[in-house]
Amino acid sequence: MPGTRLDVLAIGDAVVDVIADAEEGFLVEERLVKGSMQLLDAGQATRLYEKMGPARETSGGSAANTVSGIAAMGGRAGFVGQVAKDQLGEVFTHDIRAHGVEFETPPIDGGLPTGRCLILVTPDAQRTMNTFPGAAHQLSAQALDEEQIRGAxxxxxxxYLWRAEGPREAMRAAIRIARAAGRKVALTLSDIACIGRHRADFLGLIEGGEIDMLFANEAELRSLAEEEDFDSALGRFEGKVPVIVVTCSEKGAIALEGGRRVEVPAAPVAKVVDTTGAGDLFAAGVLAALARGRSIEDSLRTGAIAAAEVISHYGARPEADLKALVRL
Incomplete structure (x- = not known):
């Protein structure tokens, strides 16, 4: 787009992902629902971390994973998120910048520690996420760089970040800045747990014409629309959001653009190792391709390739050469 220096600027949870293998029995013992996401307080996070097995630590968070994927494809990406002035904050900052993502949000000192997401991966490749948001939910509108938003x-x-008042106001402010500059605004629904509490807010953004692209999985879309039938849920937002993208796990993905429905199959993968970040990398492929002016069909295929790569190994960041795989 003329006048822009970034393809995508994301605002999201700045957390460090801690990923470890776990047996089904461990989840039962800890009373964790497999495949779910739950919030932890500082004490719960410390206790669960101590009981986890050997783990990998990387900069994480849903939107951070997405922009890292975009950068890996050769796109120009930036991220806004709050970390603390502590060791994990330094891990997050170094890691996301090393992935080629512009990250300039100043760390805060004296508040909550940097957030972390404790991810347990069972032998069936399902991930169970346990998140202590920490400093991530102390993001404020004062941390925004208006020129950075206008330039994306x-x-x-x-x-996920909508749950806290400060970040919520920051995102509302960012929407106003972006729309005043003629930029596109995309929203990912993240998780059903987010929708139940904030459905009215999300519907208000959609009804108000403030969302140009909506990303969801099947369950999230049905929850937002309060419809059991998927087609009815999709139809609920037709004409209100220019582009709707819905992931359907192993069935692929569906998009609705200008009343036209497009479907693509999932990209083949030899073995599913860890589904962490599948939706995040799918969104990365779609956004990176759309930012380059590609068709919605090509964009969905790009997303499918990126998602297939990330579920073939542990972690939510690509390990193969995504730039070569997607060929933007």
């Missing part, structure tokens, strides 16, 4: 073709918002 697409502003991408993560619903």
């Amino acid at each position: 073709a697409i502003l991408y918002l993560e619903a």
